[in-house]
Amino acid sequence: MTDTSETRSTDGAEGRAEPTVLHRVMRFLPLVAPVLLWALPCWVLLHTGQRWPEPVAWGGTALFALGLVGMPLAMARGHGRRQQDRAAVVGDSLLGAVWVLFTWSVLLGALLRLALFAAGVGDGQTRARIVTWAVLGVSAVLLAWGYAEARRLPRVRRLDVRLPRLGAGLDGTRVVLITDTHYGPLDRADWSARVCETVNTLEADLVCHTGDIADGTAERRRAQAAPLGTVQATRARVYVTGNHEYYSEAQGWVDLMDELGWEPLRNRHVLLERGGDTLVVAGVDDVTAESSGLAGHRAHLAGALEGADPDLPVLLLAHQPKFVDRAAAGGVDLQLSGHTHGGQIWPFHHLVKLDQPALAGLSRHGERTLLYTSRGTGFWGPPFRVFAPSEITLLVLRSPERSTSP
Structure with a gap:
């Protein structure tokens, strides 16, 4: 995995989130x-x-x-x-x-x-x-x-995702997604360790965390987040901020994830190379980052893709599904998101749909772009999930020219 771009700190209209009906x-x-x-x-x-x-x-x-x-x-x-x-x-x-x-x-x-x-x-x-x-x-x-x-250990949800521009050498690439762990007032250090153990059984090439690690500062929730340092991947572990990081000292979480061996993709990208083919793995700050007032934090897709070969397929990490409009306009092949919790407690699902283009699962946006929205690995606030089970997601990327790779 090689780093090809730096975080962009200039402010601009791209990072501003327009108010929605919700x-x-x-x-x-x-x-x-x-x-x-x-x-x-x-x-x-x-x-x-x-x-x-x-x-x-x-x-x-x-x-x-x-x-x-x-x-x-x-x-x-x-x-x-x-x-x-x-x-x-x-x-x-x-x-x-x-x-x-x-x-x-x-x-x-x-x-x-x-x-x-x-x-x-x-x-x-x-x-x-x-x-x-x-x-x-x-x-x-x-x-x-x-x-x-x-409170249970999330189920593993497995699915194949076909990307037309994915090279044959990348066929079978295993991407594990965890998100919205929301470590918080209920101590879930043991649960966190079991989640990471489960992730390690999936033999991932790439492990992604798409934000909302915790409710509280990194210093306060360190013990619950510490097991993330044990997560294994053959290529890389990458992370982007969620909106809840911006309620509790986001830079502290970026620094802790870096300390734990994860690569924060703050409006930048890395390259995943396998079998002679290359995948651009990019990430952006959450769309609420700019309004947080934290210097250098905003959602900047152009900065994330700067220097990347436009002919290469792009996997983008963005916490909120609604970033997919910008992703589709920017030619992204697959966006991974969380944020919705699948509604968490029915019928809150219907309110979430007022704010986000997808509640859970795989959806298509525009001619090229696929969006996978996770229901989340943990829970926020009320310790209940009703008709919205948590998940650890294993996405196996498929090329139109299937290779013999595992």
């Missing part, structure tokens, strides 16, 4: 969302005809009110200036739990009530109580399953 909506969510998330399930489960005994009705309402007040306070203490990990775990867990409860209060509550009415089951109170127990039961099962899914 970003505009998100501005108002901190004011409205907590009230809706807690008030609607409270109303559906306790006050829509159930006629619970007063101690049950008032006690349940008090619990929801406590959640409404306690969740923002815990998240502020956990993710604000104090950075208290225990408070963050409490706040994040409450957020995940109430999101699931809210979702199924709306969906299952309305559908089941209508079905029971149409079937003539019981009176209004009976139907209301059936809805309450059904919503609570489904939510409890999904949260237990979602917690187990979030």
